[in-house]
Amino acid sequence: MTVAYLVNTAPVTSSTFIRREMAALEAQGVTVRRFALRRWHLPLVDPLDIADQARTHYILSGNLLGLAFAALRQAGTDPAALFRGAWLAARLARSGGGAVRHAAYLLEATYFLRALRREGIAHTHVHFSSNATAVALIARTMGGPSYSFTAHGPDEFLTAAEDGLAVKLSGAAFAVAISHFCRAQLLRFGGTQYRDRIAVARCGLDLAEFVPSVRPASMSRTLVCVGRLCPQKGQVFLPAAVAALRTTEAPFRLVLIGDGESRPAIEAEIARNGVGDLIELRGWQSSETVRAAIAASRALVLPSFAEGLPIVLLEALALERPVVTTTVAGIPELVDDACGRIVPPGDGAALVGALRDILRADDATLAAMGRTGRARVARHHDLRTLATTLRALFAAAIAREGQVDVRAGRAGVGREAAEMEM
Structure with missing residues (x-):
């Protein structure tokens, strides 16, 4: 055929x-x-x-x-x-x-x-x-x-x-x-x-390509966001969220992988909120590099305003990393509090609260979220x-x-x- x-x-x-x-x-x-x-x-x-x-x-x-x-x-x-x-x-x-x-x-x-x-x-x-x-x-x-x-x-x-x-x-x-x-x-x-x-x-996904890291998520203080930098993905909300968390949480950092038309707006928000020391923009990376970055992270965050069903959420869950994302389109069919946190799009306070939960979660909680996420991907997204x-x-x-x-x-x-x- x-x-x-x-x-x-x-x-x-x-x-x-x-x-x-x-x-x-x-x-x-x-x-x-x-x-x-x-x-x-x-x-x-x-x-x-x-x-x-x-x-x-x-x-x-x-x-x-x-x-x-x-x-x-x-x-x-x-x-x-x-x-x-x-x-x-x-x-x-x-x-x-x-x-x-x-x-x-x-x-x-x-x-x-x-x-x-x-x-x-x-x-x-x-x-x-x-x-x-x-x-x-x-x-x-x-x-x-x-x-x-x-x-x-x-x-x-x-x-x-x-x-x-x-x-x-x-x-x-x-x-x-x-x-x-x-x-x-x-x-x-x-x-x-x-x-x-x-x-x-x-x-x-081919789960054989997404082997979970032996390093517990709790050992990392890095959050990662992967995707085109565009209005639909909502990354412009992240600098303010990072600024709100820096005074109450143990040191952490945010890595953004991707590029696009929202990059100037995101850079302006980083400067306005004074979080240039906590946020890194890496541009587009290979699939292998993205997998490694997610595996080395504590969780993936994607505060989207509009989506279909982002593949990167599947990738993070397959790598047994929790996700923080929004109640948009097909995302609630994949994500709930058993494998991460899901908040209303554009709700800055809810986003801060979800990220705080992930940053404060202990190893057992993060590991359970990771196992649930990978099992869900294996069941519905093979x-x-x-x-x-x-x-x-x-x-x-x-x-x-x-x-x-x-x-x-x-x-x-x-x-x-x-x-x-x-």
Whole structure:
């Protein structure tokens, strides 16, 4: 079975979960062809990401002549299919986003369609329901293979109507939601009539890569925060929390790993609160370095305002480190006080209290949280189970291919697939 994985930009430092997912499928005998619309504009730091970039076929970046040639060939060989694609692109444009953007999606889809046929690809899977899913849908309408997508949130649900989520879901063989919260958002914005084609399949980890440290968490006075520095992650609240704790708690420090548009605001808050001696910004790091930093920490903190379900929370729990995070989206399906602390987003006092609890917790309490967290990840977020689920869904979609009306997009999955959950 050969499938295509299509994403908007790849690889990026914050999407290692997609790389892991593809590798797990390949370990189960699925041939995965990697496609992306664009290259990431920043340098990659992880050797595995760098290797994956070399295997990725880029549709838009540096390929304007290829896009034009593909459109001309499509017009010459199958103008009716091109017309169907153009009609659908126009329909999506009326929802929002503009004609120019969707004309670009049409060009990208014609190029992608030729690549799919050339490589004998039987199904396309997309991560996130935004522009890359539009490309897969248009390619499907022009006669390409079935497609599916994984929805994560939060941003894709903010623009669900203008991005035509309902149309994308109607044409998909199935959709994957990474949590029950995410499934509810797909039903809300995509339509409850598609409930039978939405499967809950939680993001996964290979636990063999996340070996807990023999050093007890209580021996560390370092808190670590990992993620893109952006408004959604709420890191701008951390300097004030650190300042509130420094006068009452034994010495501790906070390490932020990641980078992004909020870095100047975070640096300004560090200076305003006078905690430059307690907070270190390390920028992007390799996956191996991130694992080592979490393993050496007392706990991971992620005070997010908006999320899907952050992979770094899985990683910390798998390493038997407690987490301090917020009651956002799918996070409460993973985290409770048995494996950390969970507080309302934006509640600075609650965040300070949660961090104080972790800083004062004894070894037995921290160890119990760690064991509970790892057991929870093993039960619900095993990467092999995710790959098995996806492989079955792909195979079912391919098997049904002869029964699907491409133009109407009447692809679906059975109820048993929709109810599959890790």
